[in-house]
Amino acid sequence: MPDSCVICAKHRGTGPLVGPVVWAGELVVVSHRPGAFPGYLFVETRRHVANLDGLTEAEALGVARAAWVAARALRAELEPESVHSAMAGRGLARAHFHQHVFVRHRGTPGELGWMDVDWPGAPRVDLDLLCGRLSAHFAG
């Protein structure tokens, strides 16, 4: 758990990436991206490990299930045009495994790329209420 890792910091509740936690398991945490855009989740290992190939089998299975539940929860709660996912491993948080699971809302301008999801007319909702509804999908 290096002090310099922004995702480890997030799991301690500090730093620029802290957002509402949707579900927290023994190996995996699901949280919503901070900011106004609704429907952008991160699936992260608790353990500081950089890439998919570095996960244990248990972590990989936990990540897969969490991403699947997250996608179904987003579909059910937001009725988006589509739900996308990516494991890129680039940018600010590249040293700690994280999988993006996010919606493309209906009405998103066609010229926006598939990972460029927010625009001035994008829907806005109460994120804490949304995350509470998303959390319910992880029960059981």
Ligand SMILES: [Zn+2]
């Ligand atoms: Zn880390």
